[in-house]
Amino acid sequence: MSTAPSIEHETGHGHHAEPYQGGVMRWLTTTNHKDIGTMYLTFALIMFFIGGAMILAVRAELFQPGLQLMQPEFFNQLIGVHALVMIFAALMPAATGFANWQIPLMIGAPDMALPRINNWGFWLLPPAAALLTLPFILALFGIGDGAVNTGWTLYAPLSVQGGMGVDFAIFSIHILGVSSILGSINIIVTIFNLRAPGMTMMKLPLFAWGWLITAFLLIATIPVLAGAVTMLLTDRHFGTSFFNAAGGGDPILFQHLFWFFGHPEVYILLLPIWGLIPHVLGTFSRKPIYGYKAQVYSFIAIGVLSVVVWAHHFFTAGMPVPALLYFMYSTMFISLPLAVLFFCWVATMWRGAMTFETPMLFAQGFIVLFGLAGLTGLVLADVAADAQYHHSYFVVAHFHYALFAGGIMGVMTGVYYWLPKWTGHMFSETLGKWHFWLTVISFNLTFMPQFFLGLAGMPRRIPDYALQFAEFNAISTVGAFILGFSQLIFAYNIWKCVKGGTKATDKVWEGADGLEWDLSSPPPHHSWEIQPVIK
Amino acid sequence: MKILYRFCLRAGISLSGLLLAVLPSLAHADYSWNFPTPVTPIARDTLEIHNHFMIVITILFVVVFGIMIYSMVKHRKSVGHQPARFTGPTGTVQWIWALVPFAILLFIDYVLMGIPAYHAVLDMEDTRTKADMVLKVTGMQWKWQYEYPDSGIKYLSTTSTPREQIANKEAKGEHYLLEVDNPVVLPVGKKVRILLTSTDVIHTWWVPQFGVKRDAIPGFLRETWVKIEQPGTYRGQCAELCGKDHGFMPVVVHAVPEPEYLAWVDEKKSKLAAAAAGSDKTWSKEDLLAAGKDVYEKQCAVCHQSEGQGLAPAFPALAGSKIVTGPLLSPEGKLLKDSHVDRVLNGKEGTAMQAFKNTLSDTDLAAVITYERNSFGNKKGDLIQPAQIKSLR
Numbered sequence: 004m005s006t007a008p009s010i011e012h013e014t015g016h017g018h019h020a021e022p023y024q025g026g027v028m029r030w031l032t033t034t035n036h037k038d039i040g041t042m043y044l045t046f047a048l049i050m051f052f053i054g055g056a057m058i059l060a061v062r063a064e065l066f067q068p069g070l071q072l073m074q075p076e077f078f079n080q081l082i083g084v085h086a087l088v089m090i091f092a093a094l095m096p097a098a099t100g101f102a103n104w105q106i107p108l109m110i111g112a113p114d115m116a117l118p119r120i121n122n123w124g125f126w127l128l129p130p131a132a133a134l135l136t137l138p139f140i141l142a143l144f145g146i147g148d149g150a151v152n153t154g155w156t157l158y159a160p161l162s163v164q165g166g167m168g169v170d171f172a173i174f175s176i177h178i179l180g181v182s183s184i185l186g187s188i189n190i191i192v193t194i195f196n197l198r199a200p201g202m203t204m205m206k207l208p209l210f211a212w213g214w215l216i217t218a219f220l221l222i223a224t225i226p227v228l229a230g231a232v233t234m235l236l237t238d239r240h241f242g243t244s245f246f247n248a249a250g251g252g253d254p255i256l257f258q259h260l261f262w263f264f265g266h267p268e269v270y271i272l273l274l275p276i277w278g279l280i281p282h283v284l285g286t287f288s289r290k291p292i293y294g295y296k297a298q299v300y301s302f303i304a305i306g307v308l309s310v311v312v313w314a315h316h317f318f319t320a321g322m323p324v325p326a327l328l329y330f331m332y333s334t335m336f337i338s339l340p341l342a343v344l345f346f347c348w349v350a351t352m353w354r355g356a357m358t359f360e361t362p363m364l365f366a367q368g369f370i371v372l373f374g375l376a377g378l379t380g381l382v383l384a385d386v387a388a389d390a391q392y393h394h395s396y397f398v399v400a401h402f403h404y405a406l407f408a409g410g411i412m413g414v415m416t417g418v419y420y421w422l423p424k425w426t427g428h429m430f431s432e433t434l435g436k437w438h439f440w441l442t443v444i445s446f447n448l449t450f451m452p453q454f455f456l457g458l459a460g461m462p463r464r465i466p467d468y469a470l471q472f473a474e475f476n477a478i479s480t481v482g483a484f485i486l487g488f489s490q491l492i493f494a495y496n497i498w499k500c501v502k503g504g505t506k507a508t509d510k511v512w513e514g515a516d517g518l519e520w521d522l523s524s525p526p527p528h529h530s531w532e533i534q535p536v537i538k
Numbered sequence: 539m540k541i542l543y544r545f546c547l548r549a550g551i552s553l554s555g556l557l558l559a560v561l562p563s564l565a566h567a568d569y570s571w572n573f574p575t576p577v578t579p580i581a582r583d584t585l586e587i588h589n590h591f592m593i594v595i596t597i598l599f600v601v602v603f604g605i606m607i608y609s610m611v612k613h614r615k616s617v618g619h620q621p622a623r624f625t626g627p628t629g630t631v632q633w634i635w636a637l638v639p640f641a642i643l644l645f646i647d648y649v650l651m652g653i654p655a656y657h658a659v660l661d662m663e664d665t666r667t668k669a670d671m672v673l674k675v676t677g678m679q680w681k682w683q684y685e686y687p688d689s690g691i692k693y694l695s696t697t698s699t700p701r702e703q704i705a706n707k708e709a710k711g712e713h714y715l716l717e718v719d720n721p722v723v724l725p726v727g728k729k730v731r732i733l734l735t736s737t738d739v740i741h742t743w744w745v746p747q748f749g750v751k752r753d754a755i756p757g758f759l760r761e762t763w764v765k766i767e768q769p770g771t772y773r774g775q776c777a778e779l780c781g782k783d784h785g786f787m788p789v790v791v792h793a794v795p796e797p798e799y800l801a802w803v804d805e806k807k808s809k810l811a812a813a814a815a816g817s818d819k820t821w822s823k824e825d826l827l828a829a830g831k832d833v834y835e836k837q838c839a840v841c842h843q844s845e846g847q848g849l850a851p852a853f854p855a856l857a858g859s860k861i862v863t864g865p866l867l868s869p870e871g872k873l874l875k876d877s878h879v880d881r882v883l884n885g886k887e888g889t890a891m892q893a894f895k896n897t898l899s900d901t902d903l904a905a906v907i908t909y910e911r912n913s914f915g916n917k918k919g920d921l922i923q924p925a926q927i928k929s930l931r
Contacts, residue, residue, distance in 0.1 A: 075782050158779070324663050471570065
């Protein structure tokens with residue numbers, strides 16, 4: 004990709020750069036993509052710690068057999084809200100924060116195309132998160148029976164039976180869904196309309212490509228989830244029987260609708276990460292990205308495949324043999340475009356001149372651990388073997404390799420990669436490396452034993468377990484606590500970097516390539532006032 | 539700080555070497571690294587498929603990341619490697635090199651893994667060919683009901699782990715959480731077709747050693763099958779989150795030789811007949827209270843608690859409850875809507891309170907209703923006879 008001519012940037016000129024309104028009003032009313040990106044990322048970080056605290060309480064309960072700290076009702080609330088918080092309030096906002104900050108910088112735009120929608124998209128999130136967690140607090144005052152206690156999957160009829168926490172979760176999901184759709188529309192419109200002159204779709208940075216597919220998937224699937232939870236709401240309160248066999252409905256219908264959203268959701272979370280990883284690998288290998296077109300086509304293929312494989316999430320619910328075979332073989336086919344990505348990642352590093360700064364470490368850690376998620380996903384697709392894996396800790400371990408190692412560590416890669424650009428300061432490499440090694444080691448300590456627990460027959464979502472599962476659970480809990488507390492290093496490193504530190508150059512990394520590195524660090528208020536021309 | 543980091547990195551490397559060296563001694567019998575011993579044809583198939591898969595993905599993992607690690611060692615700036623500029627395969631040879639891995643992957647997916655999986659799936663779903671008997675499994679919050687349609691046997695199976703063990707007040711037994719009062723008994727060497735359903739929410743019946751896991755869905759029938767090859771006791775549990783006591787609804791199966799199974803059927807039949815006969819006689823209040831206490835502890839105390847205090851807000855208290863202390867029957871001896879008897883017999887839609895007339899005998903129902911009306915400070919003084927329950931069904 005060619006780079007833009009160097010442009011003098013003034014940070015304080017013209018009517019657009021009027022001084023910020025002070026205090027809270029600045030953040031409430033801002034339409035600047037960087038401000039909104041910062042808010043998304045900060046919100047995600049806070050929710051990451053809240054969701055993490057919930058699961059540490061769960062892991063503490065599971066440290067030993069027997070009930071020590073909490074009753075099963077509360078346990079069931081924690082596991083479900085942990086998942087909803089991590090997916091909808093930590094990972095998705097973090098990815099949207101990246102999009103806000105980076106897409107205009109990377110495609111040569113002054114801002115996002117729809118700034119007011121952008122502001123609204125963010126400010127819907129805090130009320131949604133409050134709705135999700137409010138029932139915990141209400142329960143302390145004796146109102147209601149706590150938060151949603153059905154797991155994040157909200158399977159009917161358990162969710163029809165549940166208390167008012169389920170209603171709170173339904174409305175929270177509605178609001179989060181509106182926020183996601185607004186964000187997606189904005190990203191699609193920005194990418195289609197505000198690209199620098201000469202930047203054809205096949206010169207679009209991979210990060211933007213990944214997000215583009217994610218945005219389309221969100222628009223395609225969020226309405227289905229919204230529909231499913233609305234049907235649940237009417238089943239609960241208005242006497243309908245969508246999911247009640249006695250009234251002519253079918254409980255499994257909910258699973259079909261939920262996973263029609265739920266499976267693409269996995270790729271919604273991961274596509275922005277897959278888009279960002281090649282940039283990092285290229286930068287620190289000092290080499291152009293390998294197989295750009297192949298990666299773009301793989302993103303598109305994965306996007307399309309993701310909406311036709313959903314039923315592999317409930318093979319044990321029972322379905323006709325042809326359906327079992329179809330969903331098994333179609334799921335296996337996803338391994339092909341995914342293998343293309345792995346091939347391109349390794350080939351991007353191959354014969355480069357690698358250095359191992361923190362973002363590179365996270366990217367490489369991501370590749371190895373996400374590789375395990377992919378490989379165990381491949382065997383999970385097998386209907387026969389799935390009968391043993393399903394509903395067990397094997398699945399829990401598998402999707403944490405996908406969503407923690409794949410999702411969260413991917414986000415951390417991005418944060419370390421772009422933080423100097425955003426703040427104008429370098430972060431502490433030493434702290435970054437501490438953070439990396441502690442995270443990787445404790446992550447494996449937490450989740451590797453869970454594969455074996457699953458194989459030995461421990462079901463997921465149980466507050467207490469038989470004695471033969473005790474050792475691995477104890478190891479897993481120790482790992483989880485190290486993992487949780489290691490993240491404080493991450494927060495501290497970000498805080499220090501925002502406050503000050505060595506001045507970052509415009510290019511930040513020696514091997515960096517792309518439009519964003521032509522801007523100053525931090526970039527001017529209106530990123531590209533004169534659009535660069537791509538040759 | 540930086541020096542400390544380098545030091546720790548080195549210490550870490552040597553420590554992990556040490557760990558690897560002592561690992562064998564850590565791996566004592568309590569760690570289980572794979573599926574439990576299979577005892578059905580399906581479980582054997584599944585284990586075999588699983589083992590093959592693990593070998594295949596381990597090879598893939600080692601090869602791919604071996605290449606990556608080789609690259610990380612050789613192609614680094616600190617050893618003076620100059621970066622290449624290629625962005626894709628050039629020339630026929632490179633294209634072949636780039637495409638071979640994907641051909642291998644397709645072969646693994648659809649031949650190496652796909653063909654055995656196809657046969658295993660067909661086998662697993664073939665529940666009807668040469669089935670010797672039927673077992674009907676009904677999941678309910680939080681117990682299993684087992685029914686043998688051929689011999690008219692039907693009974694409940696609930697966890698028998700004492701609450702004191704769960705609350706850490708007593709030492710935990712050998713089969714903590716994996717023990718029940720009435721296990722399923724099945725003959726070895728017979729193909730048993732298992733039908734599953736549920737009365738409330740979705741449950742999943744799972745015995746790892748059978749390689750069988752199937753959801754029990756309210757309002758629908760699902761099926762699977764087992765053919766147990768060795769006598770023994772096999773344990774599993776509910777695998778789908780089904781509410782408060784999801785973690786406390788185990789499955790225990792006794793597999794016995796056929797003669798022993800037939801003897802068990804006869805014995806069970808006569809026991810159930812004796813219990814049914816009890817519903818025709820008139821019971822004294824003391825006998826009803828004593829029997830009612832047993833039924834209460836097993837069926838009701840999970841939610842309403844041992845002293846009837848309930849578990850607010852989902853599970854109401856029975857002590858002082860308006861429903862429990864309300865009138866027993868209408869003056870004509872008819873069932874009153876939303877009365878105590880109605881609740882116990884017919885349950886409450888949309889809650890965990892189930893219709894106990896489907897699972898308990900007339901005697902048990904009469905006993906537990908009488909017990910609830912005269913315990914936890916409730917002093918109604920009245921009683922209901924099993925014969926009355928029979929007429930109210």
